[in-house]
Amino acid sequence: MRRYLGVQRVDAIRIIGGRPLEGSIYIQGSKNAALPMMAAALLHEGTTVLHNCPRIADVFCMEEILRELGADTFWEEHSLHIDCSRIGKSHVDQNYAKKMRSSVILLGALLGRKKEGTIGYPGGCVIGQRPVDLHLRVLRCLGAKIWQTEExxxxxxxxxxxxxxxxxxxxxxxxxxGILAAVRLPGVTKLYNCAQEPEILWLQKMLNEMGADVSGAQSGQICIYGGNALRDCEFWVPPDRIVAGTYLCASAITRGRLTIQNPPVGEIQAFLEVYRKMGGQYEFNSGKLLADSRRATKAVSFVETKEYPGFPTDLQSPLMAVLAVADGVSHIRENIFEDRFKTAWELNKMGATIQVSGQEARIEGCQNLRGATVEARELRGGAALMLAGLAADGETILTGSAYIDRGYERICEDMISLGGRIERYR
Structure with missing residues (x-):
C-alpha cells in the first residue's frame, strides 16, 4: 500500500477464474538459495556473479543492503554481479532489516569480513514468532560477544x-x-543437527567454489576448515523448488496440464507424493516434468509439514487452496510455524470450508469456489489466494500483492502464459 499526493494507492491483482491452466513453464532461480549466496559474497574482497538469480523484491532488498555496506552491484539480465572489494560499513540499518528476515544472516558474514557487525531486528512475513535465539547461540559458541539494544x-x-x-x-x-560466520575463522568448526534443506547444500557448493572448505551439508553434520583464502566466483542459482510446487498446485486446482522445463525433481519428492495421492499424474522425461492434473480431485486424509525432506511449510498454503476444491475431507498439521493458517480465513470468504484448531486445519472440499475480495498477508498465502482465484467462479480481487512479489518473479505473466486471466492494477 502506497500513498501519492495524499491519495492512498493499493496494489492489487484482478483474477477471472474458471480456466484449466495448460502449457510449458520455466522455473525461476531459488529465492532461498540466492539470499544466503548474496550474504556469502560479502566474505570475499572481490567479485561474485550469481547466474539465474531471481529478480524479486527480497533479492533487490538484499542487493540494496549490500550496496549500503559499500558493495558495487549490477545486473546483466538474470546475472547479478556483486563486487565487495570496498566494504566500508558493518551496520545494517533497522529500516532495511525489518523488510526481510533473511537479512539476519548478514551478521555472521559481517563478523567474518569486518570482525564486527550490527543489524536491526529482522522483519519479513508475519507467520509466527520466528526468534533469532539460535542465530545468536551459535555465534556466541564460536566466541562472538553479542549485546542487544532496542535498535x-x-x-x-x-x-x-x-x-x-x-x-x-x-x-x-x-x-x-553458523557456516557464514565460520568460513573465515581460524581453526575447525563442527556444527551438529543442522538443517538439511537443499539451500544449505547449494551454499556449501558455492563457498567451496570460492575457495572455502565446507562439507557435510547432506548429513546434517557440517565441518568447516576456516581461514582459507577466497577467490572470485561465478555460480548458477538452482531452480526454486517452492515456485515449482506452487505452479504444480496451480495446475491441480484448475485441473490442468503442465510441463516444467527445468524441474528440481529431487527436491520436491515430498510434494509429488501428496500430488500423486490427490490423483495427479506425472512423469520425468528428457529433463522435463510432465504433470497431468485432470484427475487431481481427491482429498488427502493427512499432511503435516516437516523439515526437509518432509513436506515444506512454504507449500502448505498453496496445498490448502487445492484441497479446498477436492472431493472429501483433508487435514493439514503445521509443525514449523505456529501462525501460518491466516490464509484459511481468506479462502473461507471464497466459499471454502476450513476449520482451524491450534496447529491443525480441517478442509472440507467443495465443488467450486466463488470470486471475492481477499487480502494477502504473507508471501506463500498470497500465492495460494491467487491460485484460488484462478479456480473460482467469477472475479477475485487480491490485495497485498507486494507480498507475492517478494518470492515470485513473474507469477502473473506465467499464469497468463498458461491461460489464466489476470491483470495487475492500482
Whole structure:
C-alpha cells in the first residue's frame, strides 16, 4: 500500500477464474538459495556473479543492503554481479532489516569480513514468532560477544575461533549463520543437527567454489576448515523448488496440464507424493516434468509439514487452496510455524470450508469456489489466494500483492502464459 499526493494507492491483482491452466513453464532461480549466496559474497574482497538469480523484491532488498555496506552491484539480465572489494560499513540499518528476515544472516558474514557487525531486528512475513535465539547461540559458541539494544543486535568477533555447536532444533537460517560466520575463522568448526534443506547444500557448493572448505551439508553434520583464502566466483542459482510446487498446485486446482522445463525433481519428492495421492499424474522425461492434473480431485486424509525432506511449510498454503476444491475431507498439521493458517480465513470468504484448531486445519472440499475480495498477508498465502482465484467462479480481487512479489518473479505473466486471466492494477 502506497500513498501519492495524499491519495492512498493499493496494489492489487484482478483474477477471472474458471480456466484449466495448460502449457510449458520455466522455473525461476531459488529465492532461498540466492539470499544466503548474496550474504556469502560479502566474505570475499572481490567479485561474485550469481547466474539465474531471481529478480524479486527480497533479492533487490538484499542487493540494496549490500550496496549500503559499500558493495558495487549490477545486473546483466538474470546475472547479478556483486563486487565487495570496498566494504566500508558493518551496520545494517533497522529500516532495511525489518523488510526481510533473511537479512539476519548478514551478521555472521559481517563478523567474518569486518570482525564486527550490527543489524536491526529482522522483519519479513508475519507467520509466527520466528526468534533469532539460535542465530545468536551459535555465534556466541564460536566466541562472538553479542549485546542487544532496542535498535538491534551488535556483535564483536575479535575472540572468535573455530568450535563445535549442537543445534537443539534444526533451523535453516541459523545453520547458514553458523557456516557464514565460520568460513573465515581460524581453526575447525563442527556444527551438529543442522538443517538439511537443499539451500544449505547449494551454499556449501558455492563457498567451496570460492575457495572455502565446507562439507557435510547432506548429513546434517557440517565441518568447516576456516581461514582459507577466497577467490572470485561465478555460480548458477538452482531452480526454486517452492515456485515449482506452487505452479504444480496451480495446475491441480484448475485441473490442468503442465510441463516444467527445468524441474528440481529431487527436491520436491515430498510434494509429488501428496500430488500423486490427490490423483495427479506425472512423469520425468528428457529433463522435463510432465504433470497431468485432470484427475487431481481427491482429498488427502493427512499432511503435516516437516523439515526437509518432509513436506515444506512454504507449500502448505498453496496445498490448502487445492484441497479446498477436492472431493472429501483433508487435514493439514503445521509443525514449523505456529501462525501460518491466516490464509484459511481468506479462502473461507471464497466459499471454502476450513476449520482451524491450534496447529491443525480441517478442509472440507467443495465443488467450486466463488470470486471475492481477499487480502494477502504473507508471501506463500498470497500465492495460494491467487491460485484460488484462478479456480473460482467469477472475479477475485487480491490485495497485498507486494507480498507475492517478494518470492515470485513473474507469477502473473506465467499464469497468463498458461491461460489464466489476470491483470495487475492500482
Amino acid at each position: 538491534g543486535i551488535s556483535a564483536d568477533a575479535k575472540e572468535m575461533t573455530g568450535g563445535e555447536f549442537i543445534f537443539p532444533q534444526r533451523s535453516v537460517g541459523a545453520t547458514e549463520q
